Amino acid sequence: MIGSSSISGFWDSGAPRIPVSWLFEIPGVGEAAAGPSLRSRWSGWRGCDRGPGRPASGVASAPVSVPLAHTDGGIRLCLGRGAAAFSGGLRTAVAVTLYGVFTIHFSPNVPSRCLLLELLDVSVSELLLYSSHQGCSMWMIQHCARDVLEALAFLHHEGYVHADLKPRNILWSAENECFKLIDFGLSFKEGNQDVKYIQTDGYRAPEAELQNCLAQAGLQSDTECTSAVDLWSLGIILLEMFSGMKLKHTVRSQEWKANSSAIIDHIFASKAVVNAAIPAYHLRDLIKSMLHDDPSRRIPAEMALCSPFFSIPFAPHIEDLVMLPTPVLRLLNVLDDDYLENEEEYEDVVEDVKEECQKYGPVVSLLVPKENPGRGQVFVEYANAGDSKAAQKLLTGRMFDGKFVVATFYPLSAYKRGYLYQTLL
Known part of the structure; x- marks a missing residue:
């Protein structure tokens, strides 16, 4: 049995990252568990410098031309709708969303039209x-x-x-x-x-x-x-x-x-x-x-x-899940068999992990499967990707019980369907 005091101090800062290799897609479902609050178990956590979450992408209107005051006489912007009328259809909005247009007067005689666009990530x-x-x-x-x-x-x-x-x-x-x-x-x-x-x-x-x-x-x-x-x-x-x-x-x-x-x-x-x-x-x-x-x-x-x-x-490589942010965070190398096979310790640690993850933003759901695929992995769904990015940045490279913790993102669509990827370290 694992004593409660054995968890304290397991999380260390400044640990280097480790390379992780291939992923394979296997369907599976797990159940989340809840337990008593054990905030005191955590130690050595860096402060969370988290900004506001990114705005959810809206659906732009049909393709339009938006003139801008510029030296070349105008720059045009064309946007696409999320739900298309053509036979193929679209799964989601696949062109940058225009939220609005406003004018800034940098000088009295040279007004500048500006576009307010959604904030996107890596190119x-x-x-x-x-x-x-x-x-x-x-x-x-x-x-x-x-x-x-x-x-x-x-x-x-x-x-x-x-x-x-x-x-x-x-x-x-x-x-x-x-x-x-x-x-x-x-x-x-x-x-x-x-x-x-x-x-x-x-x-x-x-x-x-x-x-x-x-x-x-x-x-x-x-x-x-x-x-x-x-x-x-x-x-x-x-x-x-x-x-x-x-x-x-x-x-x-x-x-x-x-x-x-x-x-x-x-x-x-x-x-x-x-x-x-x-x-x-x-x-x-x-x-x-x-x-x-x-x-x-x-x-x-x-x-x-x-x-x-x-x-x-x-199926994505581990590198893909690190580079492409989503609202879902996945923690690897956190729980081993000793924690998973002891119900009391399992519930305590899961609740502890949830409380720590909530420091970075509202947690919509948390999943820790006890069986493969995904056994011992921690899946944390945040309300928005901005929160999950802050958590991933601060949790990556830490150590738990002498093991490197790998924090990656995880496809929200796969998480919602109950599809888990079996990771080979």
Whole structure:
């Protein structure tokens, strides 16, 4: 039996983090337990410097143009609705939400129109940096691809072209648990392209590259760019996420122009960037369908959502659950078998953990499964992602009973369904 006094002092500060490897998805359900208050058991906890929680993302109106007073005469912003009318439908709002527009007078004669947008989290550009040239997990690539394709399917159905897709313009929404599009400054209505120079170097479609070159020479292009330019950009982004490499110079090379398909095959065949056990050929085929030089041959966004790639049940890596915040926090290496098999100690420790977690914000629910999957793991659902982020920051790297505690986030949708991931440390 474990004495009550044995828990005091188990939590230490300043402990280094440990690398944790793969996750596998296994359905399971556990029961939360409650017990007496044991606040005195905790020691050595750092203060919580927690700001207000992030506002929940609202649903923006149909695509609109919002003019801004700027030196170039105006910047346009296009937003998408959460519930779409097209046949594919959308799971959630997948474009940044506009809360309002206001004017600031920095000087008497130069008023500035400002947009109040929802606060989002990490960008795909940052995720690529964190991947350390190893590439992102298939779960993350699949998640990003689906979210962006849903956004594009809606925008294209409404007749709009984003025209500047790149890793920096795809951000994670912790509250909606999805990737969202931002920066619609180059967007235009298809068939009425009023922007001469579109897309960013490295993610620019061949037809947009030609159009930009002609515009620089003072010549008019015979044709306008279409929504197909967005699919080209997304194809490059997904290829970069898979390979972990920036492809700006690759896509501008003569080798790429001569046979891009062979280069894509080489990237996927490389043992340095793919595990042989992972079925990656569906992703390869999806990317190839987006990167045809002829825009008329590129797969539309709505059709791309039907790719077999999205039917594969990938599970996130531990790194994914650290980098992508959600309202649910998961604590690993907290409870061992001794605590789980002693009902009195189990209830005491669970209540103690709950009281400590409540210091960072209101706890909606707490789950500590006694059986696998998830045995001994602590799942804490907060009212918003801002609170869970504060808790994750302050609990990560601590020690409990001589063991490193790993604090990660956890998909709220999976938690609500009772799906738990079995973690291999």
